[in-house]
Amino acid sequence: MNLAVLLIASGIILLAAYKIYGAFVYKRFGLNNDNPAPSHTHRDGVDYEPSKPIVVLGHHFASIAGAGPIVGPIIAVSFGWIPAVIWILVGGIFFGAVHDLGSLAASLRADGKSIGVMIRNQIGLPGKQLFILFSFSTLILVIGVFADIIAKTFVSNPGVASASISFIVLAIIFGSFSRRLKHQKHAFLLLTIIGVILMYLFVYLGTLFPFILDYKVWIACLLIYAFIASVTPVSLLLQPRDYLNSYLLYGLIIAAVLGVLIANPEIQMPNEIRMKSEDLGYIFPVLFVTIACGAISGFHSLVASGTTSKQLDRVSDAKLVGFGGMLIESFLAIIAVGAVAILSRGEYLSRFSTDGPVALFSTGLGGMISSLGVSENFAVGFVALTVSAFALTTLDTCTRLARFTLQEYFEDVPHPAAEKIASNRFISTGIVVLFSVLLLLSGEFTTLWPIFGSANQLLAALALLTISVWLIKKKVNATFVTIPMFFMFTVTLASLGLFAWKNFQDEVYVLSLIAALLFILAISLLVLAFKSLKKEALAASKT
Numbered sequence: 001m002n003l004a005v006l007l008i009a010s011g012i013i014l015l016a017a018y019k020i021y022g023a024f025v026y027k028r029f030g031l032n033n034d035n036p037a038p039s040h041t042h043r044d045g046v047d048y049e050p051s052k053p054i055v056v057l058g059h060h061f062a063s064i065a066g067a068g069p070i071v072g073p074i075i076a077v078s079f080g081w082i083p084a085v086i087w088i089l090v091g092g093i094f095f096g097a098v099h100d101l102g103s104l105a106a107s108l109r110a111d112g113k114s115i116g117v118m119i120r121n122q123i124g125l126p127g128k129q130l131f132i133l134f135s136f137s138t139l140i141l142v143i144g145v146f147a148d149i150i151a152k153t154f155v156s157n158p159g160v161a162s163a164s165i166s167f168i169v170l171a172i173i174f175g176s177f178s179r180r181l182k183h184q185k186h187a188f189l190l191l192t193i194i195g196v197i198l199m200y201l202f203v204y205l206g207t208l209f210p211f212i213l214d215y216k217v218w219i220a221c222l223l224i225y226a227f228i229a230s231v232t233p234v235s236l237l238l239q240p241r242d243y244l245n246s247y248l249l250y251g252l253i254i255a256a257v258l259g260v261l262i263a264n265p266e267i268q269m270p271n272e273i274r275m276k277s278e279d280l281g282y283i284f285p286v287l288f289v290t291i292a293c294g295a296i297s298g299f300h301s302l303v304a305s306g307t308t309s310k311q312l313d314r315v316s317d318a319k320l321v322g323f324g325g326m327l328i329e330s331f332l333a334i335i336a337v338g339a340v341a342i343l344s345r346g347e348y349l350s351r352f353s354t355d356g357p358v359a360l361f362s363t364g365l366g367g368m369i370s371s372l373g374v375s376e377n378f379a380v381g382f383v384a385l386t387v388s389a390f391a392l393t394t395l396d397t398c399t400r401l402a403r404f405t406l407q408e409y410f411e412d413v414p415h416p417a418a419e420k421i422a423s424n425r426f427i428s429t430g431i432v433v434l435f436s437v438l439l440l441l442s443g444e445f446t447t448l449w450p451i452f453g454s455a456n457q458l459l460a461a462l463a464l465l466t467i468s469v470w471l472i473k474k475k476v477n478a479t480f481v482t483i484p485m486f487f488m489f490t491v492t493l494a495s496l497g498l499f500a501w502k503n504f505q506d507e508v509y510v511l512s513l514i515a516a517l518l519f520i521l522a523i524s525l526l527v528l529a530f531k532s533l534k535k536e537a538l539a540a541s542k543t
Contacts, residue, residue: 298459
């Protein structure tokens with residue numbers, strides 16, 4: 001099969017899904033502009049700030065993407081490229097896009113609060129406390145792991161460090177000007193063009209002027225940066241940096257499509273479905289945990305209900321940002337599959353074991369982009385830098401999200417110290433950074449990371465559960481949400497059960513215990529949800 005045919009067919013399917021199924025889901029969630037968005041009713045200039053839909057899409061897409069839709073699909077190709085493509089398309093349209101838009105819609109109806117607060121409103125306070133503790137722990141783990149990954153990347157490739165620092169400075173300048181030009185459409189467009197040109201220039205200059213520091217110094221710098229990014233106004237640093245960075249991924253996608261059309265490569269990997277991978281295990285549930293970003297990822301619910309819902313200018317922008325952002329990520333995941341599907345299975349396995357997924361993606365896609373007339377070394381470097389740049393986006397977004405979850409946890413604790421944490425963003429962010437430092441110093445993040453895949457999909461299942469309860473209580477037919485919800489719970493519980501048993505056999509008791517606790521958490525929240533619905537039904541029958 002020709003790779004260009006796969007990309008074109010996937011693009012058409014995703015566009016049709018956005019127009020048809022996206023409109024259906026948007027209507028079912030009852031979204032409209034009858035009421036102002038939380039960015040207007042709770043505007044504070046720090047977290048709540050109404051912004052242009054293209055800017056919010058850039059922030060949202062940059063935050064949810066990162067390396068996830070690249071690494072996961074490339075690993076999952078071990079089962080064959082066909083099951084990977086099917087799950088990306090089916091999962092992205094009927095699971096991920098529904099999950100993302102649903103999380104955003106429910107948050108918009110809850111003053112821009114996170115999934116944790118929605119669980120309190122729909123299921124009860126114990127459910128909220130359990131969920132927030134879980135999501136906070138997951139975010140701290142992500143902060144620790146990505147701080148380590150970025151620091152090591154900066155040490156091994158100082159040019160990436162130079163470009164990343166330049167991006168931050170550019171974002172602050174861009175944010176300062178865009179705040180003044182918010183209502184001048186043409187001026188903002190010109191500012192965007194200049195910003196994107198400078199960003200791509202800095203990619204090149206980074207290779208000429210590398211910035212060299214020690215690993216520990218980079219860790220300290222990254223956590224200081226994450227603290228600053230969490231407490232400064234969203235429109236000054238986080239939003240413009242993500243917005244400009246999104247053009248790196250847009251450029252990568254456009255270059256990839258054009259490169260494939262010109263190079264016209266054939267898919268060399270066999271058209272087969274392998275029910276078991278030698279390294280990963282059985283296709284169920286491993287495929288559905290390995291491909292998260294690109295199909296459905298619980299982390300997206302934290303972004304949608306954490307930062308994105310506070311920035312939408314109008315409620316109607318939710319379809320473009322939530323549903324559309326997910327489908328763009330699905331298309332990126334299809335490109336990732338295509339980058340390795342042009343290899344024979346033997347070459348894929350050999351190069352994957354020696355180079356890793358990011359390098360495999362960079363060389364595969366870079367080779368096709370070079371058909372546009374640029375050198376292959378430059379093309380490969382551009383792809384690798386684009387992937388690395390988004391790791392920093394994940395770091396600062398997760399720090400802000402962890403701050404939100406911590407503040408929301410202490411909102412319901414009647415104590416003066418709790419009130420300080422809930423109301424003071426500097427104190428709450430300081431606690432987040434402190435936990436991240438302790439995790440990094442302990443070195444336990446490397447031990448805990450293998451369970452992230454299952455924990456992430458559990459987040460997705462719990463977000464879908466919350467959205468389902470919300471819709472059912474509104475007397476809306478929630479089948480389009482409950483089917484994905486039950487499937488994700490089945491996947492997650494099966495994955496956690498297998499993970500706990502395997503680690504118990506390998507005598508890795510810490511991971512086995514954590515997996516068992518997450519299994520219990522999922523069951524507990526399911527029970528609390530059904531009790532809440534039963535209570536609602538009883539109250540309705542009495543009236």
